Amino acid sequence: MQNHTRITIFVLRGLTDNPQLQEFLFVFLFLTYILCVTGNLIIIVLTLVDPHLKTPMYFFLRNFSFLELLFTTACIPRYLYSLSSGDNSVTYNACVTQIFFITFLASTEFFLLTIMSYDCYVAICKPLHYTTIMNNKVYNHLLLSSWVIGLLIILPPLSVFLKLEFCDSNVIDNFGCDAFSLLKISCSDTMFTEKMVITCAMLLLIITLVLVALSYIYIIRTILRFPSAHQRKKAFSTCSSHMIVVSMTYGTCIFIYVKPPGKEQLALNKVVSVLVTSVAPVMNPFIYILRNKQVIQDFQDLIKRITYLPKV
Template identity: 65%
Template sequence: MKNHSAITFILLGLTDDPHLQVFLSVFLFLTYIFTVAGNLIIVLLTLVDSHLKTPMYFFLRHFSILEIVFTTVCVPRFLYSLTTGDRRVTYNACIIQLFFVILFGAAEFFLLTAMSYDRYVAICKPLHYTTIMSDRVCTILVLLCWLIGLIVVLPPISRAVQLDFCNSYLVDHFGCDPSSLLKIVCSDTQFVEQIILVVAVLTLIFTLVCVIVSYIYIIRTILRLPSAQQRKKAFSTCSSHMIVVSITYGSCIFIYMKPAKEGVAMNKVVSLLNTSVIPLMNPFIYSLWNKQVKQAFKNSVKNMAFL
């Protein structure tokens, strides 16, 4: 076995065009700053505003925290490579990045599932909402999301660290992407690839089925409401979450369902969108489609101006 800690990978990145690299650097820097700022505003608003002390915003706060740490694991390292030209990354740093990307990604899917369950209870069982979605239950659900994410990441990572790499350490990606790393492995990767596929598909299908079942009951309950005003109000409480779910699952399904001939280039582009653009969109989706969040933001701005 080789001494893995001595391995240094070379990330090939997205492009060698210097003009495009400058554009990507500015683009990633701006998206990262706005992503962190936007999600941080959501976190602070749900902490300080009394109107946002509900289970829905408790989950939203943790979702925003996940978005911040997920994009921080990927984007700053890529920005460093673009601005300095240093594309080297150590084996240990690569494994750590892989670990946290999978952990945060899996936890995000299960947190979206918990949020859909919260909306199901709020609309289908409104009289028992405060009893069912107590502070203790919400905390347990969030902890379970992190725990299941940890369970999901351990099998592929534990097998990946046992693989032996060839003399070429060129990784055709801007980050430590599993599929790109497996291409430069000398060991038999069939078992590892099967583990990754099974874990990814099970996570995706299980959470997606839970979300779909929740929304089937939600839509059925909403359609039975007597007045159009009640139906509109009920739909408005779910619209933001439905949009975020559609974007998140849609991008992941695209990665697994895209034709093989589209290759690495498309995978890089989708990965870039997943790590920079989608985390940026979520706080704006929740603020633009949610009157309570907008009102809380206005109140906070007024209070700051008054002070």
């Protein structure tokens, strides 16, 4: 190993070498990124300025939108630069930094989704005690814990990952820096690192998924006991947006990391990864906006206030 030259520059292979497909990808990813920034900023601004949206549910939604914004920004702009300039090289430090932020933000997002499901549980199953249970101090501590635990759970595999050596191939078979792609080209023994990465990822998925599932089991059981169809419909509409986002997030993650990858599966996973980092952050804010009458009304009121010009 000491006779090899340590690699400090990597080359991203991307998704395709076809120039026409690259042009299409650039336009598609640029538009989805702009929509993502716009949609998530709308939610952040609305929940900050509108007094009707000063509840724990919208507090968590604002932070979820902030996470989505950071997550897609950690992935897409770098690939847009590669597509536009043709420069696919990336330094080791930049690659590790991107991996850190992607994994940190993704793990934090899973814990935040878990907290949001708990908020739905309290709102539907314990409505009379909601303001007591979900007070200012509690939901701020819950938010802080999601960031802290999200960081702590990635530190062990990341510390081992940083010890890997790269001295043979420097071509990353992906559109961005990805831990599993780097493990494949490392000249170190990666067995222990792979096991640690997979173990931490599975613990993250299983723990948060079980907690989310438990919340929704109690939610559904409580809703089915409501006497009127109107009450049941109203209760389902309260958490339906969150259920859709949770299903999309866990579904795509399980598809990518749990299903054993073959050659065709690896190519499909790259496409799904693009959708996760570009389309999902666009869809999530619009799912919350379009399925929430209060948010739609407040958004319309905000537009009216912005566009209103008093007569001179």
